[in-house]
Amino acid sequence: MDLNVPEPEPGEDLVAPAEHELDVVDLVELYTPGPSTPEPDPEEDLVDSVELYVPCPSISEPHPEWVLAAPEESCAPGPSVPEPESKVTSELSTLENYIPQNVFQLEDCLKKCALLKERHVTNVWPRVFIGDEEIATDRDVLREMCITHILNAAAPKKALNYYLGTYYRGLHINYYGLPTTDRHSSDISKYFMPAAKLIDKALDKRVRCCKQGVEHSATLFLAYLMICHDMMVEEAIDHVIKSRRITPSRDFLKKLTLLNADLVNKRKLKLQDTKTADDSYNGRALIR
Template identity: 35%
Template sequence: RDTLTSRPLRYNVEGNKSTSPVTPAVKDLVKVLYGGKRFGNHVDEVWPNLFIGDITVANDRYSLWKLGITHVLNAAHGKIHSRVFVHCAVGVSRSASLVLAYLMIHHHYTLLEAINRIKEHRWIFPNIGFLKQLRVLDMKLRKTS
C-alpha cells in the first residue's frame, strides 16, 4: 500500500510499479495467473478473515469451526464483513472471481492488484468468461472513481 494515500500500490503485468490504471487484456491477465505457485490447498486465507477453498472444507464443520468461519458463500450452486469462507467445487475459478470482485468493489483494488493480492496466498485461475466480466467491472469502477 502507498503509505501516503493508504491505497494499494499499482503494478503492471510485469510486476513493476505503475501509475497507469489501464485494465490489462484477458491474455495478459492469464499470463499473470499462470505465474507463481500452481497448486491450491483445501483452504487459504487470502485477505484478513476471508478464505477461499474447495468443497472438502465447506463440508467439514470441524475445519470451519477450527478456522473460526462464521459464514460460507457457496459458489458451486451480500456483504462480506465477517470471517467468511468462499468456496466452489475446486476453489480456483468461481470462488476466486467473487473474492476478486469483492476486493475491487469494497477495497478499491484494480483487477490486476486484486489478482496479485490473492496470488500471494493461493493459486487461482478464473475462467476466461469470468475474467472478461471482471475486466468490465474494473473499467466500470475506474470510470466512477
C-alpha cells in the same frame, strides 16, 4: 586657590599614583579647565555632534516602499516554486494515465501462481478464506476455524441448496448459496455486488468462499477487492496469487475487466466532482 596650573614636564603623568588619595577639591582642580585653555566654539560642537550621527554614505537606508512590500511578497510563492499537488489531483492523474490489461495479459499474470501447491483452504484476506468442497463439508474443521459465514460460489439447485443450509445447523454458521453455475444464470457478473456486500458485511466474523476455490469463488473474491477496496483488476489478481492458485475462466476474466472499467470511470467522476468543489471553495476563499 591658584588657578594657574603648571604645565607638566615631558614624561610626567597627570594621573596621581594609585596609593595617593585625592580629596574632592583636588579632583575639581584636576578637571577644571584653566583660563589659558580656550573653550571649544559652541557652533563647532553642534556641527561635530551632528556629524557624529550622520550615517555613513556607503550604507544605504532601506526604501520605505520596499519594506512595505516585503511581507506581501514573502507570503506569495515564487514563480519557480510549484504548488503542492493535492491528493485528489494526484489520484485523478493516476486514473487518467491508467492503461488496463486485456484478458490475455491477465491470463499471463495468472501463470505466476501455476507452481503454487494446491491447498484445501487459504487465508486470502483478514478473516476471509477460500476453500474447496472438502473443507466446506468438514464440520470439525469449520468448528475449529470458528467459521461463521459460508458463501457457496457455485451453489446447486434450490432443493440441494436447502439441504446444504440445514447441514450446518448447530455450528452457528450462516450459509449463502449463489447459483453461478445455473445455465439460466450463467452471467457471474450479476453476483459481483451481492457477494461483495455479503463478504464486507460479515468481516466482523469469518467468511468462507467455497466449492473448488479456484474459479467461481476466486472470481467473486476478486470482484470484492475491486468493489470494496478500490483495487484494479491487476492489483486484485496480484494479491490473491501470492497465496493461492486460482484459475478464473477467460469469460470470468472478461467480466472482471468490464467491472474494472466501470469502477475506474466512477472513481474518475467522483474525483472530478471533488476537485471541482475544492476549486470553487478555494476561489471563494481567495476573494474574501
